[in-house]
Amino acid sequence: MCLVTTIGIIGCGWLGLPLAKALIKEEFTVYGSTTSDSTYTTLTESNIHPCKLLIDDKHRITCSDPDIFSSDIIIITLPFKRSFSEPQDYVLQLKALLSTIEERNRCHSVLFTSSTSIYPLNNGIVTEDTPIEPKNPRQQALLDVEQYLLSLSSIDTCILRCGGMYGNDRHIGNFLSGKKVKGNGQEPVNLIHLYDLIGIITLIVKRPIKNSIYNLVSTDHPSKSDLYHFHCIKNGISPPTFTDTSCASFKIVSNHKILQSYSYSLKYPTPLAVYS
Numbered sequence: 001m002c003l004v005t006t007i008g009i010i011g012c013g014w015l016g017l018p019l020a021k022a023l024i025k026e027e028f029t030v031y032g033s034t035t036s037d038s039t040y041t042t043l044t045e046s047n048i049h050p051c052k053l054l055i056d057d058k059h060r061i062t063c064s065d066p067d068i069f070s071s072d073i074i075i076i077t078l079p080f081k082r083s084f085s086e087p088q089d090y091v092l093q094l095k096a097l098l099s100t101i102e103e104r105n106r107c108h109s110v111l112f113t114s115s116t117s118i119y120p121l122n123n124g125i126v127t128e129d130t131p132i133e134p135k136n137p138r139q140q141a142l143l144d145v146e147q148y149l150l151s152l153s154s155i156d157t158c159i160l161r162c163g164g165m166y167g168n169d170r171h172i173g174n175f176l177s178g179k180k181v182k183g184n185g186q187e188p189v190n191l192i193h194l195y196d197l198i199g200i201i202t203l204i205v206k207r208p209i210k211n212s213i214y215n216l217v218s219t220d221h222p223s224k225s226d227l228y229h230f231h232c233i234k235n236g237i238s239p240p241t242f243t244d245t246s247c248a249s250f251k252i253v254s255n256h257k258i259l260q261s262y263s264y265s266l267k268y269p270t271p272l273a274v275y276s
Helices: 016-025 037-045 066-070 088-104 137-151 194-205 224-235 256-262
Strands: 006-010 029-034 049-055 061-063 073-076 109-115 156-162 164-166 191-193 212-216
Touching: 006 016, 006 066, 016 029, 016 037, 016 194, 029 037, 029 066, 037 049, 049 066, 049 088, 061 066, 061 088, 066 088, 073 088, 073 194, 088 137, 109 137, 109 194, 137 156, 156 194, 164 194, 191 194, 194 212, 194 256, 212 256
Parallel strands: 006 029, 006 073, 029 049, 073 109, 109 156, 156 212, 164 191
Antiparallel strands: 049 061
């Protein structure tokens, strides 16, 4: 087991950048990748070792500072872009990235931010042990990436299935304000605040990483109707209109495993509250 002193974050976007800043405060040496000139400058100003990392349409990688791949732990926060013409493009990009990590990484530890959208709408509770039977190409792509990561004998992987993310400049009231939404609004939500995402990941990197999967969501799951009405009224904007009388299919994602494993206390256990 390596002593963890360096962390590489592939994708310093909405989650990756504040995570990198938080890890700097924990006295880790942090490398961060971006495709943006402005973010590159921000990384430099934040004492994060910056690199430009590009993956072209043939899944070839160009990186201005390959030392990022030699970090003790690598955190992959690359989002599943809706602009992908084929969802499998995401799988091929991640496989190319992981091949490079395998070649250079010394301690072979990876955190990957997946999504709770991988779970079926079973109208009940889902846990990390719930069988995944993909119903659409996006679910299939996420499952393919997760299974590929867990199959790599040279890499210990922690997969984080994150709920819908809010906080910072993502205001819940703005998500659906004034829109017409299918369903009667009684289906529960599965969200997680940025503060708790960063808090949990910071705990994880301080312990040895073994192949594992965790759900990252709030403990409470208010209905869409209650949630958006609360935040829209607080922000003085129009709540959404729910168009049907019947409840849409749903799932309730359990966070019991992560809270128990790391003795973590959520700052925002419910999204039905005022937050910063």
